[in-house]
Amino acid sequence: MRERSTPSRWTGLLAPLLLLLALAGCSDDSQVSAPSATAGAAPTTITALVWAPDWPKEMHDVAAAFSREHPDIRVDVQFMIGNSVEENLKPKVAANQLPDLISINPNAYAASLAEQGVLAEVGQTAAWSNMLDLLKPDWTSAGGKHFGVAGGVAATVIYYNKTMFRDAGISRLPQNFEEFLAVCAQLKKAGYTPLVLDGGFPNMLGNGPFSHGFANLVAANRPDWRAALANGSLDLDTAAGADIFGRIKLLAARGYVQPDYLNTGYDEGIRLFTAGRAAMAFEGTWAAGRLMVGKRDEVGVFIPPWNAPGKLAVPVVGSETGFAVCNTRHRAAAMQLLDYLVGKGFVIQQNARRNIPPMKQLPGRMVTDPQITAYIREVSAYPQVVPPYYVFLPASTIEQLHPLLQDVLAGKTSPRDAARQLDRSLRAEARGGAH
Structure with missing residues (x-):
């Protein structure tokens, strides 16, 4: 397991995000992949297996909005069930039947999948660039693989x-x-x-x-x-x-x-x-x-x-359950969906959930709960967090x-x-x- 920096890393590093939340969000469409429709081409269908117990409707809405902007890509949304992300992924890894985009936790199991080449490198994506720097160590394997992005703080x-x-x-x-x-x-x-x-x-x-x-x-x-x-x-x-x-x-x-x-x-x-x-x-x-x-x-x-x-x-x-792209033949299209999920489409789920976003720039008008924002500000100054x-x-x-x-x-x-x-x-x- 990758050694994380000291808990005091939260102090101050969340300040830019909290300021943005106080200002009720801003727009940054540059972080979103542009539509890439090709006239006459059959649409590509990608599968997204998502852990979304609080926001299944919003995930469908995100997928629909993404396909409107990327008419050459269709998203087959599937939802994880049971008690954990890992129990959903293990059988699919064993059977070599992984979808194109998955929910994933920032832990040793996910890091091992990255080291094995099961998960694609996402360090070149807009999503990775836009993620809060204090979360990036959670999503980096010991071998330096950038294997996913957080779904929130x-x-x-x-x-x-x-x-x-x-x-x-x-x-x-x-x-x-x-x-x-x-x-x-x-x-x-x-x-x-x-x-x-x-x-x-x-x-x-x-x-x-x-x-x-x-x-x-x-x-x-x-x-x-x-x-x-x-x-x-x-x-x-x-x-x-x-x-x-x-x-x-x-x-x-x-x-x-x-x-x-x-x-x-x-x-x-x-x-x-x-x-x-x-x-x-x-x-x-x-x-x-x-x-x-x-x-x-x-x-x-x-x-x-x-x-x-x-x-x-x-x-x-820490990092909330996030998203990763699997090394499938549709990984390029899945990378576009990843950028959209935590980019332009993030506001769709955020305004229902009101969590703390994991990004440096907030696209669109973002709604958060002031008590949750204050809570994160308070605990970010604690000498130790786990x-x-x-x-x-x-x-x-x-x-x-x-x-x-x-x-x-x-x-x-x-x-x-x-x-x-x-x-x-x-x-x-x-x-x-x-x-």
């Missing part, structure tokens, strides 16, 4: 219903995990379900409480955690490793989550929060449009306080982690045993995958 946060907090007499946001538990108890006493837990969608268990548990219980105490993870010396068969899982279980055991939480999927979790069925939701900035726009109660966000008393929280911030779990965990470990998280919640596996299995998987990966 991703963070996981706690969304909270301000009306419910006021009704429960909560005037101060929790600053550590003990205070968070006290807030949950106060909300429950007031008759509210404190927190939505997406137990049926382990992807969000990983992005939310697992990533913040790892950040605050492990990475905060191990400055060299990335190197230790890579060489197999990061010990997670510990009390701290078990506590990552234990805290998730504790929230359920104390009745701080909704009924039937084990079967609550991603969309249902968002619906429960927006319908006023819970006071808090542990979700990503990428869902801000669904969670914050036009709701009957005012919604705020705060840093998940998974830190111990007296310690500064370690936020989770990326989401899909960035630093090997693909095979992600596959093991998902059922482990659900088994801990269901009482089938203890937190300590889950930590032991996670530790075993990471050490095996560091040895080259030999189990």
Whole structure:
């Protein structure tokens, strides 16, 4: 895994983007590939396999707008299903049946596909040139391959219903995990379900409480955690490793989550929060449009306080799932779609999602949520941040982690045993995958 620069790289590097967001966007059509229709030629059809749980309609709209500007190219949009990007890609890689453009995560698995020549070099594209410089190391393999572009600046946060907090007499946001538990108890006493837990969608268990548990219980105490993870010396068969899982279980055991939480999927979790069925939701900035726009109660966000008393929280911030081009016979046309996705067409999905864009220049009039923008500005100044779990965990470990998280919640596996299995998987990966 490529060693990332120190977390302080976020400080200042986001300033130009945040200024642009404050100015509500600008136009830069020079970053978009020009139409390339050839009279009389049969259109080329490219396949795009996309992870878009929050924006399937917008992806179809982007594809349609792209084809209007590139009438010689048609886009067959397909959507990933299941719990992760990697579980969608592995069978297609094995069968040599990859589409032309794919969603991809900036991790060791994607980097290995680039090194094997499965993913095309995108360093010459307008998309790569326009991506924020602080994100580029995430998308560069150890061998120097530029294998994709980010879909956004991703963070996981706690969304909270301000009306419910006021009704429960909560005037101060929790600053550590003990205070968070006290807030949950106060909300429950007031008759509210404190927190939505997406137990049926382990992807969000990983992005939310697992990533913040790892950040605050492990990475905060191990400055060299990335190197230790890579060489197999990061010990997670510990009390701290078990506590990552234990805290998730504790929230359920104390009745701080909704009924039937084990079967609550991603969309249902968002619906429960927006319908006023819970006071808090542990979700990503990428869902801000669904969670914050036009709701009957005012919604705020705060840093998940998974830190111990007296310690500064370690936020989770990094590259959102992005896009790559596969080395197919239609890769030239797929490169044009890549430039459009994070260029002129980006406004179509952004104005629905209201996330933080990953580009230096924003084409068209861009709508963002001011609270999300302020959140990213705040955490970018923190001395340490950790990326989401899909960035630093090997693909095979992600596959093991998902059922482990659900088994801990269901009482089938203890937190300590889950930590032991996670530790075993990471050490095996560091040895080259030999189990």
